[in-house]
Amino acid sequence: MSLTDQEIKHLAKLARIHIEDTELSLLRDQLGKVFQLIDTLQAVDTTGIEPLSHSLALNQPLREDRVTEPNLRDVYQAVAPEVEKGLYIVPKVIE
């Protein structure tokens, strides 16, 4: 299958990646090749086969509900683009 420019723009919107119109033709071509590859899976008969999400049958590990981490807010926020009084700063979301 191949994607239309409209579909690629929609995907980019969902993925929150801005793409320029000039990038579309190369993306269409390369994504087309990738989809051609993954479309080969459609021909495989998987009737009765359970999906495998994980190679080992692991149980979700549980632990006691106790505090194990110290408060390292300042350390972690030191690498943030913009913080103020311990808060991450982003453009206004609600008017």
Added chain:
Amino acid sequence: MDISSLSVKKIKQLIDSKNISTVELAGLYLDRIEQLNPQLNAFVTVDKDKTLSQAKQVDQLIAQGHSNALLGVPIAHKDIFCAKGWLTTCGSKMLANFVAPYDAHIIEEFNKSGAIILGKTNMDEFAMGSSNETSYFGLVKNPWDLTKVPGGSSGGSAAAVAARLAPLATATDTGGSIRQPAALCGISGLKPTYGYVSRYGMIAYASSLDQGGLMAPSAEDIAYGLNIMAGHDERDSTSVKREKEDFTAQLHHPIQGLRIGIPEEFFSEGLDSDVAQAVEQAIQELEKLGAVRVPLSLPNTSLSVPVYYVLAPAEASSNLSRFDGVRYGHRTQDYRDLIELYEKTRAEGFGAEVKRRILTGTYVLSRGYYDAYYLQAQRVRRLILQDYLRAFEQCDVILGPSTPTVAFGFNEKTSDPVSMYLSDIFTISVNLAGLPGLSIPVGFGKEHLPVGLQLIGPHFSEAKLLNAAHQYQLHTDWHQHLPAGIAGN
């Protein structure tokens, strides 16, 4: 001292017998890096002061009579592992200024063992690539031929070990990113069983496939490193609980009677004859040591690449949503609102391959396509695991080439992503099945470029794989060959 022939074992002896201090040895490696890294670009970050100060501390411990498994052994870390106070870029502009505020589990473990960090190695951006050409920090050159790729995504670690800029390096493998570059650079590389090595502090690409591992000249070197790296960590919910294992203990066992499965699909169309020939010679060598050849079939091998390119991008599209310009990493300069901040930050911060995989993943997870692509791929993933489980009823290990060709040239495969993806045809199924895989050098193909052989074992059979490889390496010297022009000091 010529450090190009030092093994981990030899380094331990030199340090233990006080023939060399940790500071002196680290200094020799730093000199070699300074001399050779400009042409290879294997390291993206080297910080002499940090390295030497860590070495000084270890020398003090030694003076106080402490002993520990890797005291004074230099190690290079792939730049995907967070190391406190070190730039940790993951090969991306997105994290070009990111100084990790904490240590990955495996960094903690190596630090505790007394190993000395030489620096952080180059890699494909977010570990997405098979040639190291997607790194934001430039190409890594293959030490065997500077016009060839080192493989990827752990191309920096592979080139560093091949050029003996480090005796041991960490790496990660999601679809072949340890074994493929190890093969193309003529060194040994192990991807452990999924869940054996903690992923805590290892920047995520495809979480159900990602696994940390090691590269070194020999299987024996890797065994010493794996003793430190493998083990339970409750901060990774997929970390398995097992007794600590000594991977050096079995190395010397004879391999008389070892049943080696040879899947016909690994020797079919697409395999270059020079690679096939070197691998066949290695099989004969193993037979001389008493191993027995068992022909078998892994019928779904060809489906592993399409399965991977559904599942890995799906997981990546989710994992990489954390890079939003808010909490860490790159943020765009100009934006009108939050959405534009996200969209421009991610457009600027990610390279083309990463964007392509995020878009692919977004597509296969979107409404209307989830069943057809994602669930179907997970079903075929089970078929691939079943192939292996059936095969291991007939054999102890499976053997094949690590890659279909020797190292290829720069830009040879960049315009067609699928041709690049197919260079991982022999490695990807191992990740899908969660098995351990070990690539070792077994000779040379065309243009005197290294050929790698892959040993695959059942879950948690690392000791067996390392044993077979070590026995082979006791009787051959391919792992000791050095690229021309970089030998000696």
